[in-house]
Amino acid sequence: MQTAPGRRGQWPAGMTRSNGALPGQPGHAWVMPARRSLASRGSVSRAGLVRRLRANTKVMPGSLDAGRHDAPAASQVTPPMTAPLPDPLEAARDVGRDWVEAAYFTEAEPYADSQWRDIILPFLAIEATGIDLGVTMDLAAGHGRNAARLLPLAGVLHIVDIHASNVEICRRRFGDDPRIHYSPTDGVTLPVPDAALSFLFCFDAMVHFDSDVVRAYLREARRALRPGGHAFLHHSNEHRFPGGDFRRHPHWRNYLSLSLMAHYAAKEGLEVVRQRPLDWNHDGSDIDGLTLLRAPRA
Numbered sequence: 001m002q003t004a005p006g007r008r009g010q011w012p013a014g015m016t017r018s019n020g021a022l023p024g025q026p027g028h029a030w031v032m033p034a035r036r037s038l039a040s041r042g043s044v045s046r047a048g049l050v051r052r053l054r055a056n057t058k059v060m061p062g063s064l065d066a067g068r069h070d071a072p073a074a075s076q077v078t079p080p081m082t083a084p085l086p087d088p089l090e091a092a093r094d095v096g097r098d099w100v101e102a103a104y105f106t107e108a109e110p111y112a113d114s115q116w117r118d119i120i121l122p123f124l125a126i127e128a129t130g131i132d133l134g135v136t137m138d139l140a141a142g143h144g145r146n147a148a149r150l151l152p153l154a155g156v157l158h159i160v161d162i163h164a165s166n167v168e169i170c171r172r173r174f175g176d177d178p179r180i181h182y183s184p185t186d187g188v189t190l191p192v193p194d195a196a197l198s199f200l201f202c203f204d205a206m207v208h209f210d211s212d213v214v215r216a217y218l219r220e221a222r223r224a225l226r227p228g229g230h231a232f233l234h235h236s237n238e239h240r241f242p243g244g245d246f247r248r249h250p251h252w253r254n255y256l257s258l259s260l261m262a263h264y265a266a267k268e269g270l271e272v273v274r275q276r277p278l279d280w281n282h283d284g285s286d287i288d289g290l291t292l293l294r295a296p297r298a
């Protein structure tokens, strides 16, 4: 039986269990495989970085270096040791790679009832907050365990995920119900027109997203929500390791905090209705956060 809000040991495929115990059983733990560098995961190789740097190193007519014979040739320039910032699309794809055919989906399914009962519904307080589920989007829907619970509450449900294969699994699960729209996303945009949504829902996914991707989705939320529409975001509150590799953090939480979420939301013109920390790791570290946002009422 689950004793605390989150569930233990949800890691994507590729992780191994230390002792064979099942998630939630005494002694259960996951063992993280040795870290693979960005380069070894095929994202950025050092040679690729150098090539990119050279391609970006133009001497513009009239610039200080133009025509100078002592300017070093491109091949002699030492590249800086820090990698260029990945753009949000690349950051989204990097995280997305963990969620193709992950063991997570089967293992997380049975926890949905208790998570809705103990975490989601008490936080949403739908009647008190006035959330309108008329046109709802389940962002990063995975295999649809939350969509199954949103569907009876929603008029129209948009099921969205970075992987078309996950969206197809949802289509097989829910069929061609005319109330459901199935759409993949590029990883940073919400595939609906402006002011189309009354409610944006994202649970157990944004916790892994790069902060630039979170920011991009907040901008999209502002665009896609109707005036007075709400967004429920379950996100990381893991802010102990700035600049760290999120795959080394407990439960692979990416860098974010409740206050950074509130700050980004304010910059995108969204109001914070309520926030709370969530102790997903059951150790008092409050590595997660829940945030309810509202688009201004015109």
Ligand SMILES: C[S@@+](CC[C@H](N)C(=O)[O-])C[C@H]1O[C@@H](n2cnc3c(N)ncnc32)[C@H](O)[C@@H]1O
Pocket (backbone or CB within 6 Å): 092, 093, 095, 096, 099, 100, 104, 108, 139, 140, 141, 142, 143, 144, 145, 146, 160, 161, 162, 163, 166, 185, 186, 187, 188, 202, 203, 204, 205, 209, 213
């Ligand atoms: C841990 S699973 C959670 C799935 C579902 N929310 C649930 O609670 O069962 C994370 C999901 O986020 C999706 N995902 C990852 N990055 C994404 C992005 N940038 N945009 C949309 N979906 C993304 C993955 O494909 C995966 O389905």
